[in-house]
Amino acid sequence: xxxxxxxxxxxxxxxxxxxxxxxxxxxxxxxxxxxxxxxxxxxxxxxxxxxxxxxxxxxxxxxxxxxxxxxxxxxxxxxxxxxxxxxxxxxxxxxxxxxxxxxxxxxxxxxxxxxxxxxxxxxxxxxxxxxxxxxxxxxxxxxxxxxxxxxxxxxxxxxxxxxxxxxxxxxxxxxxxxxxxxxxxxxxxxxxxxxxxxxxxxxxxxxxxxxxxxxxxxxxxxxxxxxxxxxxxxxxxxxxxxxxxxxxxxxxxxxxxxxxxxxxxxxxxxxxxxxxxxxxxxxxxxxxxxxxxxxxxxxxxxxxxxxxxxxxxxxxxxxxxxxxxxxxxxxxxxxxxxxxxx
Amino acid sequence: xxxxxxxxxxxxxxxxxxxxxxxxxxxxxxxxxxxxxxxxxxxxxxxxxxxxxxxxxxxxxxxxxxxxxxxxxxxxxxxxxxxxxxxxxxxxxxxxxxxxxxxxxxxxxxxxxxxxxxxxxxxxxxxxxxxxxxxxxxxxxxxxxxxxxxxxxxxxxxxxxxxxxxxxxxxxxxxxxxxxxxxxxxxxxxxxxxxxxxxxxxxxxxxxxxxxxxxxxxxxxxxxxxxxxxxxxxxxxxxxxxxxxxxxxxxxxxxxxxxxxxxxxxxxxxxxxxxxxxxxxxxxxxxxxxxxxxxxxxxxxxxxxxxxxxxxxxxxxxxxxxxxxx
Numbered sequence: 001x002x003x004x005x006x007x008x009x010x011x012x013x014x015x016x017x018x019x020x021x022x023x024x025x026x027x028x029x030x031x032x033x034x035x036x037x038x039x040x041x042x043x044x045x046x047x048x049x050x051x052x053x054x055x056x057x058x059x060x061x062x063x064x065x066x067x068x069x070x071x072x073x074x075x076x077x078x079x080x081x082x083x084x085x086x087x088x089x090x091x092x093x094x095x096x097x098x099x100x101x102x103x104x105x106x107x108x109x110x111x112x113x114x115x116x117x118x119x120x121x122x123x124x125x126x127x128x129x130x131x132x133x134x135x136x137x138x139x140x141x142x143x144x145x146x147x148x149x150x151x152x153x154x155x156x157x158x159x160x161x162x163x164x165x166x167x168x169x170x171x172x173x174x175x176x177x178x179x180x181x182x183x184x185x186x187x188x189x190x191x192x193x194x195x196x197x198x199x200x201x202x203x204x205x206x207x208x209x210x211x212x213x214x215x216x217x218x219x220x221x222x223x224x225x226x227x228x229x230x231x232x233x234x235x236x237x238x239x240x241x242x243x244x245x246x247x248x249x250x251x252x253x254x255x256x257x258x259x260x261x262x263x264x265x266x267x268x269x270x271x272x273x274x275x276x277x278x279x280x281x282x283x284x285x286x287x288x289x290x291x292x293x294x295x296x297x298x299x300x301x302x303x304x305x306x307x308x309x310x311x312x313x314x315x316x317x318x319x320x321x322x323x324x325x326x327x328x329x330x331x332x333x334x335x336x337x338x339x340x341x342x
Numbered sequence: 343x344x345x346x347x348x349x350x351x352x353x354x355x356x357x358x359x360x361x362x363x364x365x366x367x368x369x370x371x372x373x374x375x376x377x378x379x380x381x382x383x384x385x386x387x388x389x390x391x392x393x394x395x396x397x398x399x400x401x402x403x404x405x406x407x408x409x410x411x412x413x414x415x416x417x418x419x420x421x422x423x424x425x426x427x428x429x430x431x432x433x434x435x436x437x438x439x440x441x442x443x444x445x446x447x448x449x450x451x452x453x454x455x456x457x458x459x460x461x462x463x464x465x466x467x468x469x470x471x472x473x474x475x476x477x478x479x480x481x482x483x484x485x486x487x488x489x490x491x492x493x494x495x496x497x498x499x500x501x502x503x504x505x506x507x508x509x510x511x512x513x514x515x516x517x518x519x520x521x522x523x524x525x526x527x528x529x530x531x532x533x534x535x536x537x538x539x540x541x542x543x544x545x546x547x548x549x550x551x552x553x554x555x556x557x558x559x560x561x562x563x564x565x566x567x568x569x570x571x572x573x574x575x576x577x578x579x580x581x582x583x584x585x586x587x588x589x590x591x592x593x594x595x596x597x598x599x600x601x602x603x604x605x606x607x608x609x610x611x612x613x614x615x616x617x618x619x620x621x622x623x624x625x626x627x628x629x630x631x632x633x634x635x636x637x638x639x640x641x642x643x644x645x646x647x648x649x650x651x652x653x654x655x656x657x658x659x660x661x662x663x664x665x666x667x668x
Binding site: 168169173174178180181182274282284294300301304305308311314315318323326 | 357360361365368369371491492494495496497499500503504506507511603606609610613614624625628636639640643644647648651
């Protein structure tokens, strides 16, 4: 076919480094050896969209972590019904008396219709709760998927066959339907049928359900990767020198799998944010009065024709977060794996 | 091909068997008694036992599962409802209606929703994706790519209400979502479902735009496309006869999966637009602990998924001669 040009024959990393240092060819910097992590980081920093999205994502994380502090400085909380203290806030039909959903210097994002809670703090805590649940579920799912996938790929044989069939079945499950059907089962493990379900249990059940149905695609991907790596010389060398299977998995295989693991995690988190909100929207996840993106949207849906402002805050903030995270994920993918195509 | 089909259909049946068994087990993993629920307040032990017997739940769980399975193939006799013919999915615990009949009642709405929006998002998605690939790097490509990124980050439970607020409540351009059977009045069928179609398509189009674009960009740089160009075929010919065909495979795959998801019940979509389809039926059957209904919907949804997976694999092999069915 086409004769390889020198740049095509050279490893991609070297090409990148020479491009970057070309203005200063005399400096010895170009000959420094760099770790793949450093190279990915320099590639990432050059991607303007990625950097901006990273700032937006960090902004959301800061808000989520600092929500109690911000609420304290702002002087309100998401549970107090301010309208019952000051009836002038809502009009005769229980909608905010002021224009634009009752936005004012006192209530920055307005007041919730009917109950009269503060929208700003409610949204803060909603972001905190939703992101917390989604992040916990994404981490647990990734750990599960990696453990199962690597084990199946490395051990092979019957274990691999069994895991493969379980994955086939899990991927044929209608997922939303099973999320819904499975939630009462998880509750049932912890509380008696007629007791109230504590909020923390709802959160834990969401994490369990999302992870239980989520690990299969990561496991399948990693299994395939491990099947390829297993036959390579360095694994054989490790085996001959008497390394234990644990050592081979954690010290030899895992370092080679970080890129697909990180990429899968960046795909998973926005998916879980939207699934969690979807379940709470349907009333099977978190429920009112716990602040949550899905709960807010479900609340907003009750009076969206009269007061759409309330719905805009959770809706738009979620679109912005998911968009920024998707863009960030794309950039991270490009930086870690420059050969991949989108 | 026939051997492939037989093998896959058998595999699919095994998967459906396992999924229905898991659903059965899941349902009884929570200690609850459907008989108590349908018995109401002034319940005597006699009435309870009678209801249990009528519902066919006075046997151990494995026996109940076996009865349910047998009902599908040979029909089943209920002491409360009489005989139920061969594909028998039982009677609802909640309102004593036959499960199969209820699902078949709801199915046309869900199918209309699924196929209607599929037509819209396939046309728009593949169209914009093709345009973006042909105009690669130009402004059309950039607009299409960024628009699809934004659209794919949106959620039906926000955009749905936004669209209903703007287009129905404020501007009065579209009707509130409703369902009229196609056979009854095609015009009100389409106008009632137009809004859900558009909103669903807005979100789902993005996937197809991105997929079509990246697949076409890849195939347009393949050797066989270059060969076709080199032997002097017109670019239209090259595009539609060679590049397009090579790019179709992955699109068929995700389309099959998406269609199965839509038919299996777009639970959130139907909730947002207050449409009474299979998705809402699933949600209410979970909330009302209605095992036979839940089983019916689950088997239908999972069946749609495995069925479309088989179709996708077969179609893939027809499109792409490099792939052999084995």
